[in-house]
Amino acid sequence: MIDVTVRDEVALVTLRRPEKLNALTSGARKDLAAAVRAHGDGELARGVVVTGTGRAFSAGEDIDQAVGQSLVDEVDSFQDLTRAVLETRVPVVAAVNGLAVGGAAEWTLCFDARIGTPSAEYFLPENHIGLSISNASSYLLRRLVGGRALRLVLDSTRLSAADALASGLLDEIVEPDALMDTAIGLVHRWTLPGTATETHLKLLRAPLEEVERAFAAETEAARQVDEAGLARAGMERFVSRDRT
Incomplete structure (x- = not known):
C-alpha cells in the first residue's frame, strides 16, 4: 500500500489504500518509516513528499x-514515524490531499510544511474513542496552535481546510491538480545550491530530545488507557459504529 517514486529529485511517498481511506496497518507504518529513512540523507533525493490517494491523506x-x-x-510504531522524519537531513512535506485522522494527522505535525487542498x-x-494521542503531538501540537491544543484534543475536533490553515495546521491551500507540483517546488526552493537548509532544519525543527520526552x-x-479498558472498549464501539 506504500508506493515510492523519485520525481524531479524528490521522493514521493504515496499511500495507496483508498478503499480503507489509506488507514495504516502496523506493517504499513514500518514501511513508511523505512521509506522516509531511505530518502532522508540527501543522497537519493533533495526532499520527501508524503501524500495519499482518493479522498483521504x-x-x-x-x-x-x-x-x-x-x-x-501501536503507539510506538506511530512514534517511530515521527522520529524518522526528524532524523532526516532534507525537507519533508505533507501533501494533504484529503482527510487526515488521528495518528496520521498527528504525524504531519513534525513535517517541515503541510500543504493541503x-x-x-x-x-x-x-479522546472520544478512549484512546490517547501519540506522535509527540502532546508537544508538537502546542508548537503549532498554542493554547488551542487542549480544546482541539478534548473536543475531538474536525477542522476544514480553511480552519486548519487559520489554526496553523496547514501552511497553504492549493487546488488538487497543483498539490504535488507545489510540494515539489517547495523542496526545490529550499534546497537550491548554496542554501543552508540542512543547518536550519537542525536549528528550527522540534528538538529530538524534547520529542523523545x-x-x-x-x-x-x-499504557494507562489500555489497562483501564478504555482503548479496547472505544475501538470496539468505533468498529461497530463503522459497520452499521
Missing part, C-alpha cells in the same frame, strides 16, 4: 486490525 490507525492489540505497541481536513478523534509520556498514557 490517511484515516490513521487501521482500527479493524488494532482491536485487541497492545495500544503501547480545499478538501483537506484534520480530525483528532482519540513526549514519546515517553505518551507511551505511559497509552
Whole structure:
C-alpha cells in the first residue's frame, strides 16, 4: 500500500489504500518509516513528499486490525514515524490531499510544511474513542496552535481546510491538480545550491530530545488507557459504529 517514486529529485511517498481511506496497518507504518529513512540523507533525493490517494491523506490507525492489540505497541510504531522524519537531513512535506485522522494527522505535525487542498481536513478523534494521542503531538501540537491544543484534543475536533490553515495546521491551500507540483517546488526552493537548509532544519525543527520526552509520556498514557479498558472498549464501539 506504500508506493515510492523519485520525481524531479524528490521522493514521493504515496499511500495507496483508498478503499480503507489509506488507514495504516502496523506493517504499513514500518514501511513508511523505512521509506522516509531511505530518502532522508540527501543522497537519493533533495526532499520527501508524503501524500495519499482518493479522498483521504490517511484515516490513521487501521482500527479493524488494532482491536485487541497492545495500544503501547501501536503507539510506538506511530512514534517511530515521527522520529524518522526528524532524523532526516532534507525537507519533508505533507501533501494533504484529503482527510487526515488521528495518528496520521498527528504525524504531519513534525513535517517541515503541510500543504493541503480545499478538501483537506484534520480530525483528532482519540479522546472520544478512549484512546490517547501519540506522535509527540502532546508537544508538537502546542508548537503549532498554542493554547488551542487542549480544546482541539478534548473536543475531538474536525477542522476544514480553511480552519486548519487559520489554526496553523496547514501552511497553504492549493487546488488538487497543483498539490504535488507545489510540494515539489517547495523542496526545490529550499534546497537550491548554496542554501543552508540542512543547518536550519537542525536549528528550527522540534528538538529530538524534547520529542523523545513526549514519546515517553505518551507511551505511559497509552499504557494507562489500555489497562483501564478504555482503548479496547472505544475501538470496539468505533468498529461497530463503522459497520452499521
